[in-house]
Amino acid sequence: MESSQATRNNKKSDYGMKKLITFIRNVFRHNISITAYADEYSQIAKTAKVHRFAKLTSTRLGEHSYIGVGSWTTCCDIGPYCSIGANTNVGLTPHTLDTISSSPIFQLKKNATGISWADKDYAPNILDTPRTRLEADVWIGSNAIVMSGVTLHTGCVVGAGAVVTKDVPPYAIVAGVPAKVLRYRFSPEIINRLMEIQWWKLSDEKITRIKDVFNIQNPTLEDLNKAFTQNEQQ
Numbered sequence: 001m002e003s004s005q006a007t008r009n010n011k012k013s014d015y016g017m018k019k020l021i022t023f024i025r026n027v028f029r030h031n032i033s034i035t036a037y038a039d040e041y042s043q044i045a046k047t048a049k050v051h052r053f054a055k056l057t058s059t060r061l062g063e064h065s066y067i068g069v070g071s072w073t074t075c076c077d078i079g080p081y082c083s084i085g086a087n088t089n090v091g092l093t094p095h096t097l098d099t100i101s102s103s104p105i106f107q108l109k110k111n112a113t114g115i116s117w118a119d120k121d122y123a124p125n126i127l128d129t130p131r132t133r134l135e136a137d138v139w140i141g142s143n144a145i146v147m148s149g150v151t152l153h154t155g156c157v158v159g160a161g162a163v164v165t166k167d168v169p170p171y172a173i174v175a176g177v178p179a180k181v182l183r184y185r186f187s188p189e190i191i192n193r194l195m196e197i198q199w200w201k202l203s204d205e206k207i208t209r210i211k212d213v214f215n216i217q218n219p220t221l222e223d224l225n226k227a228f229t230q231n232e233q234q
Helices: 002-027 188-197 204-209 211-215 221-233
Strands: 055-061 072-078 089-092 132-134 145-147 172-175 180-184
Touching: 089 132, 188 221, 204 211, 211 221
Parallel strands: 055 072, 072 089, 072 132, 089 145
Antiparallel strands: 172 180
């Protein structure tokens, strides 16, 4: 009994030390708020930003992307130029519904209750959660929820308060519970051209040369071709 208690205490001590080391590491990173938390499995690009009270678990955050105040991401791969609003939950993990209880206390050795009656993991633990993928230039509005395993394709927009349960096509705007496509940001021709150009893969130097094109409302094929063809020639 004493040996078992000592083992549990050692595990708690190791876990506490890991959290302390992670906190200290984050304090010295200028792009992570001191009140935010990114675990040791998360990777954050130097040009990305994590705002206060955000929590990242096993999340890869791409260049020039940000995570808003109070948002949580779990097992996420987030591409460049993504905008995640305040108080969102991306990669929300489901509970088991076909057992007597949906409480993780019966199913996971480590769970949100802080107590476990499971002698092994009967359900996927948080790090085994299907990964949620945000491609490039995705915008998620405040208070939205994105379920685990979903892919938000390039350029799509998730309306505030939406609950996304399935993949969202490129440049689609979705909203509602569950989220449904309301419309597309551009015509099929413009979307296809943007997907061909893949501007989000350009260097910062190249993008800043043609930054004016990003402020044109409802750009035409001519606008895109002029800006990006000129950029290729420089």
